[in-house]
Amino acid sequence: MLLRHIATMLLILTTGTAAYARQEVPDDSFQNHGEVTVGYRFTDIKGYRPQYLQMFDLRDGFRVQNFIVHGDARESSNRFADGYSLSASGLGGEPFATADLKVAKTSLYDLRAQWRQSYYYRNQNDDVVLPITTVASGLSKGLTDNHDWATVRKLGSASLTMHATNRLRFSVDFYRNTTEGSLLTTRSLDFFGAPSYWGTFARANPYPLVAPLNDDTNRFTGGIDYSWRHWDFHYRAGFQTFNETALLNPVSNGEVSINPAALSAMEPLTQLSWSQTRRMTTPVSDFSYRGKLTNTIEWRGGYAYQRYRGPATLDSSYSGIAPGGTGALAPYSVSEGARASLTEPYHSVNQGLTWQVNDWWTVNADYRYSRYTSDTLLNIQSLFNGTTSNMGTSDVSWQSGLSDLSINMVFTPRPGLVLSPGVRLSWFDIESRENGVVDEARTLRTNHVRPELRFGYKPWSRLSFKGGLNSAISDKSYTAISPHTSVAGHLIARFELLPNLSIENTLRVVTSELIDANYDNRIRSNSVMLSYALDERFSVFAGFTYDSYFAQGNIVYARGAAPLTSTIRDQEIHRIWQAGIDAKPLRFLGIRASGNYDRLTGVGEILGEPPAYGPLTWPMVTGTVYVEHPKLGRFSLDLQRTYYIEELVTVNNFSANLLAIRYTRGF
DSSP, X not given: OHHHHHHHHHHHHHHHHHHHHHHHSOGGGXXXXXXXXXXXXXXXXXXXXXXXXXXXXOOSEEEEEEEEXXXXXXXXXXXXXXXXXXXXXXXXXXXXXXXXXXXXXXXXXXXXXXXXXXXXXXXXXXXXXXXXXXXXXXXXXXXXXXXEEEEEEEEEEEEXXXXXXSSEEEEEEEEEEEEEEEEEEEEEOOOTTOOXXXXXXXXXXXXXXXXXXXXXXXXXXXXXXXXXXXXXXXXXXEEEEEEEEEEEEESSTTBOOSOOSTGGGGOOEEEEEEEEEEEEEEEEEEEEEEEESSXXXXXXXXXXXXXXXXXXXXXXXXXXXXXXXXSOEEEEEEEEEEEEXXXXXXXXXXXXXXXXXXXXXXXXXXXXXXXXXXXXXXXXXXXXXXXXXXXXXXXXXXXXXXXXXXXXXXXXXXXXXXXXXXXXXXXXXXXXXXXTEEOGGGOEEEEEEEEEEEEEEEEXXXXXXXXXXXXXXXXXXXXXXSOXXXXXXXXXXXXXXXXXEEEEEEEEEEEEEEGGGTEEEEEEEXXXXXXXXXXXXXXXXXXXXXXXXXXXXXXXXXXXXXXXXXXXXXXXXXXXXXXXXXXXXXXXXXXXXXXXXXXXXXXXXXXXXXXXXXXXXXXXXXXXXXXXXXXXXXXXXXXXXXXEEESSOGGGOEEEEEEEEEEEEEO
């Protein structure tokens, strides 16, 4: 419904702009042009429709797929604007919709407004018997993640730049970002002051919950830009707000956890109420400059500052059946409340230098230091079974400082050859304190070294190479998947066999390791693409991509019954075949067709458990036939055919046929 209103507003705005132009300026003051594409889509989905929506989210209905109108003043005859443009796409229900407006007058002002809307959808089938786990007797479902979402994100912005002189400009900017929708998530019922035996129950029983989501970010800034000789200065100041509300509710009354074990079926959740809020505000300050000290030396730098502050709240209560201190099942009730005050200042300063030593040698050096601090003053209390009350006050502080130094050189010793060696040095300090006492488990300083080499080589006009190689070493790892060593490289080669026939190959290799956590990650990828264009009326392409992925590492559970460690392993091979053709056999008739065939083999699993996912097949073919006439416009038919097959979790499989009828007309 919102998109329909926006489409109507855009059309009214366009009509009104044209009417205004007719009333206030001569008819020949603007050269107006435009194009509009409208259409209707039909869909035929068989199988698990939510999986189709997750991957495509293309639905039936009328669409304004593309709308563009722009005008240019002839010889700047219009005193209000030299030109304008208004464009929109995806209106009427597409997963991604946009609208842009630009109006400008040379040396006077520049007005721009943008709007974006994106739908995100995920819904795996959780209410099925799956082959990936052993289902306990009497239960009707296996172990799935129970994490789905259906959200819409809207981004709007408007900026106005005013030219006081050729050197001095003022600007005003507004930005708004909102996210709305509903999530399906899981939550373990742990609480402040829980007895030690509660940890086993909390770890084994994550309960599915529905979470309506609503958050918004608003940013308003004003700025000044000044240019003087070879120097440019920029400053922005303003404020930003962030508000978030999350409410958690059970999926159904008396639900059990997602754990398919027999004991979990006797531990229902009879009631739950959960509310979380955050409201944060911050000033915004951003200064940057760039200029030349001499004809061969450029200096740049900047400073940014933010300080989020605000309250956060938590109110929850829940009850059900769980093992008590003796292990016997018994009713329980928990209520918990928390009030927190958060302060999060952020500082970032950067300095950079470019030295043009000579015509073939350039040196770049950049240093950046950023410091982020999070201080939380928390008051929390919980009540367990109406008798055991726990209260606490905590002052938690996180401080992180990052120093990053990057030095590289660019050599062009001969035409067609570019070499860029360099090194990046990083020092990362994290310190955590609780009530003034340093938490050694969360405090660490790490040093990181990354030498690298980038290059480009074009020995002759039809052959070119470009790529890079880098290695990285860290003396410590903050997390179990922060690698100690990493080596990565990529190479892109392009060869034009003929002026209208080319072949391009892309190779990528990554190897990362962390011995302490048994973490090993290896990626090998290679793709080749062949393109041929006989003339503007006929072209074809074909390609093949091969990806090999391997990752494994130890996982450690924080609480619960032994064993607390296990190993996760993921190994897969991904092959993609693709081809396409674009032909115009007749003057008014054109054909386009493309297709790809994806085949994934391999499994992902936790040691000692059956695989969580495995091989899948996903082909898709798209064909378009169009007829166009210079005066009547273009009429197109689009047909898409796809199907999706998982070999382990077959309930997510689907097939789809899509037919779209489009009409494009320029004006």
